[in-house]
Amino acid sequence: MATTATLAKAEEDRAAVTHAARIEHVSKSFGGPAGSQLVLDDISLDVAPGEFVTLLGASGCGKSTLLNLVAGLDRPSAGSIETPGGRPALMFQEHALFPWLTAGKNIELALRLRGVPKAERRPEAERLLELVRLGGSYRKRVHELSGGMRQRVALARALAQDSDLLLMDEPFAALDAITRDVLHDELTRIWRETKLSVLFVTHNVREAVRLAERVVLLSSRPGRIAREWTIGIPQPRRIEDAAVAELSVEITEELRGEIRRHGQH
Ligand SMILES: Nc1ncnc2c1ncn2[C@@H]1O[C@H](COP(=O)(O)OP(=O)(O)OP(=O)(O)O)[C@@H](O)[C@H]1O
Numbered sequence: 001m002a003t004t005a006t007l008a009k010a011e012e013d014r015a016a017v018t019h020a021a022r023i024e025h026v027s028k029s030f031g032g033p034a035g036s037q038l039v040l041d042d043i044s045l046d047v048a049p050g051e052f053v054t055l056l057g058a059s060g061c062g063k064s065t066l067l068n069l070v071a072g073l074d075r076p077s078a079g080s081i082e083t084p085g086g087r088p089a090l091m092f093q094e095h096a097l098f099p100w101l102t103a104g105k106n107i108e109l110a111l112r113l114r115g116v117p118k119a120e121r122r123p124e125a126e127r128l129l130e131l132v133r134l135g136g137s138y139r140k141r142v143h144e145l146s147g148g149m150r151q152r153v154a155l156a157r158a159l160a161q162d163s164d165l166l167l168m169d170e171p172f173a174a175l176d177a178i179t180r181d182v183l184h185d186e187l188t189r190i191w192r193e194t195k196l197s198v199l200f201v202t203h204n205v206r207e208a209v210r211l212a213e214r215v216v217l218l219s220s221r222p223g224r225i226a227r228e229w230t231i232g233i234p235q236p237r238r239i240e241d242a243a244v245a246e247l248s249v250e251i252t253e254e255l256r257g258e259i260r261r262h263g264q265h
Pocket residue numbers: 030031039057058059060061062063064065066203
């Protein structure tokens with residue numbers, strides 16, 4: 001049984017945690033017949049508890065590779081990654097829902113894997129569906145849902161993992177602009193309500209500025225941190241806000257420079 005002293009110690013440890021993710025001097029190479037390719041070179045980045053960081057970079061610069069390393073799906077070639085809160089939740093561009101299950105059952109599966117007792121799963125799945133504004137869709141099958149609705153279910157399923165760090169890899173890239181805009185609002189609202197830490201990957205500059213407290217720009221070949229911006233524009237923001245547009249122009253210039261420097265596209 002936990003004593004008062006051990007509980008106090010646990011509390012102290014939690015208070016001492018200054019980061020939801022700590023990436024320290026991480027490099028990653030992939031080996032092939034033509035030799036090894038350095039994809040990420042000496043990346044160091046902290047995500048603070050409750051912080052929303054977007055990782056921005058050209059296609060192929062190593063964004064997904066870095067996210068997979070933070071998720072623990074692969075190991076760095078050098079350096080270290082810590083996620084003190086345990087295994088992060090993940091959300092990809094493809095919803096990856098099980099098509100033979102209903103929206104509700106997809107979420108319940110994540111709850112079951114987390115060890116939530118059976119009797120609590122249904123009400124919790126309903127609560128999460130409400131949170132992503134899909135109340136009443138518990139019994140819907142995946143093919144009955146629009147692309148935007150599927151991503152809402154995928155978000156609810158990621159939230160069902162009850163992790164304090166959410167990793168998102170271009171989760172809205174396949175959606176039309178209006179649906180994406182609505183989901184940006186929802187994500188911002190949910191992030192503020194849940195106080196989650198979010199590491200969000202995108203190659204869309206406006207999306208990065210619209211969502212994040214901090215935008216980190218990766219260079220290409222190899223991926224290195226080129227620059228970062230702290231975004232002081234008050235939330236909630238609109239994608240068409242003048243301040244969002246202005247900063248997006250500045251960041252796009254930098255991104256173009258990075259792409260030119262590395263002679264691709
Ligand atoms: N498992 C792997 N084996 C070998 N090479 C890989 C592997 N995964 C990624 N790469 C290479 O690493 C580089 C970065 O890929 P990654 O998918 O991380 O880029 P990205 O920034 O996510 O691009 P996009 O915006 O197109 O999704 C690419 O050159 C890719 O071919």
